[in-house]
Amino acid sequence: MAQEFPTQARVVIIGGGIIGCSVAYHLTKLGWTDVVLLEQGQLSGGTTWHAAGLVGQLRSHANMTGLIRYSTQLYSELEAETGLATGWKNCGSLAVARTSDRMTVLKRTAASARAQGVAVEVISPREAADLWPVMAMDDLVGAVWLPGDGKANPTDLTQSLAKGGRNHGARIIERVRVTGITVKGGTVRGVETDRGDIAAEIVVNCAGQWARKVGLMCGVTVPLHSAEHMYIVTGKIEGVHPDLPVLRDPDGYIYFKEEVGGLVMGGFEPEAKPWGMNGIPDDFEFALLADDWGQFEILMQNALVRVPQLETTEVRKFYNGPESFTPDNNFILGEAPELRNFYVGAGFNSMGIASAGGAGRALAEWIVNGAPTMDLWPVDIRRFASFNNNPRWLHDRVKETLGLHYAMPWPNRELHTARPFRR
Numbered sequence: 001m002a003q004e005f006p007t008q009a010r011v012v013i014i015g016g017g018i019i020g021c022s023v024a025y026h027l028t029k030l031g032w033t034d035v036v037l038l039e040q041g042q043l044s045g046g047t048t049w050h051a052a053g054l055v056g057q058l059r060s061h062a063n064m065t066g067l068i069r070y071s072t073q074l075y076s077e078l079e080a081e082t083g084l085a086t087g088w089k090n091c092g093s094l095a096v097a098r099t100s101d102r103m104t105v106l107k108r109t110a111a112s113a114r115a116q117g118v119a120v121e122v123i124s125p126r127e128a129a130d131l132w133p134v135m136a137m138d139d140l141v142g143a144v145w146l147p148g149d150g151k152a153n154p155t156d157l158t159q160s161l162a163k164g165g166r167n168h169g170a171r172i173i174e175r176v177r178v179t180g181i182t183v184k185g186g187t188v189r190g191v192e193t194d195r196g197d198i199a200a201e202i203v204v205n206c207a208g209q210w211a212r213k214v215g216l217m218c219g220v221t222v223p224l225h226s227a228e229h230m231y232i233v234t235g236k237i238e239g240v241h242p243d244l245p246v247l248r249d250p251d252g253y254i255y256f257k258e259e260v261g262g263l264v265m266g267g268f269e270p271e272a273k274p275w276g277m278n279g280i281p282d283d284f285e286f287a288l289l290a291d292d293w294g295q296f297e298i299l300m301q302n303a304l305v306r307v308p309q310l311e312t313t314e315v316r317k318f319y320n321g322p323e324s325f326t327p328d329n330n331f332i333l334g335e336a337p338e339l340r341n342f343y344v345g346a347g348f349n350s351m352g353i354a355s356a357g358g359a360g361r362a363l364a365e366w367i368v369n370g371a372p373t374m375d376l377w378p379v380d381i382r383r384f385a386s387f388n389n390n391p392r393w394l395h396d397r398v399k400e401t402l403g404l405h406y407a408m409p410w411p412n413r414e415l416h417t418a419r420p421f422r423r
């Protein structure tokens with residue numbers, strides 16, 4: 001029998017991507033079971049479904065590494081709990097350095113990751129090539145090896161988190177669009193939807209690249225902008241096997257992972273291509289953008305340096321999907337300073353699959369405790385102000401933020417795009 005549409009809930013979550021489902025899962029784990037999650041399409045149909053599924057723990061902020069360390073633990077155990085596979089494979093990962101400067105950065109982040117309890121080894125190019133025999137290694141100066149890293153199937157992971165939430169009482173309702181936010185006296189009171197209103201004590205905006213628009217419904221600044229983000233899937237390559245680690249070659253802006261005996265190859269080009277300047281269509285569901293080999297060229301050229309066999313390998317599929325990026329390449333988490341009891345978990349800068357476990361738990365704890373339970377300042381929503389929501393500024397800045405993933409994270413780095421903005 002179809003369940004009646006709810007008219008009230010303690011928590012309403014907007015968005016059924018991996019982040020919304022993780023928040024629902026973790027809230028119920030903390031004993032808050034009166035949770036309703038609303039998804040305008042189908043679960044994972046926004047950005048989550050076409051992610052490459054890399055889960056890498058090495059981050060320039062120690063606490064972000066800590067969050068992803070928890071994700072790896074959760075993803076390895078979730079299937080046993082929910083009975084739904086997640087595609088998690090603990091294949092490990094390698095990051096290689098082409099220059100001594102890069103090696104310094106890798107060693108520095110490795111030391112910080114080690115302090116977070118992450119297993120990490122500094123190794124030679126020869127040892128790296130033993131772990132990843134299809135790569136050319138002559139130009140490398142060293143590498144780091146993270147045996148605890150892995151990869152997952154983003155859609156399966158989302159469904160598994162949703163099932164875990166449902167098992168503990170969360171209601172997850174697809175094909176419901178939130179059209180407005182109800183506010184009284186500076187506090188959120190609920191949501192308006194195309195199926196009726198729901199009164200709520202807490203509302204959580206996990207609407208992915210639509211989160212800026214949802215924020216604008218109630219005067220909350222969620223500064224993010226979409227950019228096109230691409231990878232290819234190749235045919236079979238000799239020497240590529242299911243246990244092959246993930247490989248990152250940040251000096252070439254690229255990464256690789258095994259898929260059905262071939263390679264997924266994608267990356268973070270230094271100058272990205274913004275998308276969605278006229279708004280993100282509501283019905284952009286399980287959808288992709290047109291192939292753009294011109295934009296992809298810099299990645300392809302570098303991939304040929306690292307894996308010469310690609311020269312003669314067939315490309316089976318080109319994936320180009322939009323992802324939202326923030327002005328500083330860190331995601332946006334926490335209670336909005338403009339509106340009490342309205343929380344945001346969005347702008348995941350192509351780290352949403354890796355971060356979902358840890359970020360979902362951190363946001364659920366923040367909601368239940370009324371304050372963050374750890375230092376989350378790099379991602380805290382309060383670091384932004386309303387002027388950061390300027391659409392032209394966001395458009396110009398997103399060209400730079402995507403590439404920051406693999407750019408040198410020198411201390412006190414200043415970004416150069418979208419200036420002058422304020423004098």
Ligand SMILES: Cc1cc2nc3c(=O)[nH]c(=O)nc-3n(C[C@H](O)[C@H](O)[C@H](O)COP(=O)(O)OP(=O)(O)OC[C@H]3O[C@@H](n4cnc5c(N)ncnc54)[C@H](O)[C@@H]3O)c2cc1C
Binds near residue numbers: 041043051322
């Ligand atoms: C090509 C590509 C490769 C990637 N590879 C990786 C990777 O290897 N590793 C990694 O960690 N990350 C990767 N990512 C990033 C990752 O996919 C995202 O960070 C993550 O999926 C974001 O999840 P989300 O839940 O925030 O957003 P979404 O999955 O987009 O979910 C948001 C949901 O909100 C719903 N929604 C929006 N507005 C409303 C409304 N008004 N009412 C109801 N519902 C609404 C949408 O329909 C959508 O389903 C990749 C991204 C791309 C594009």
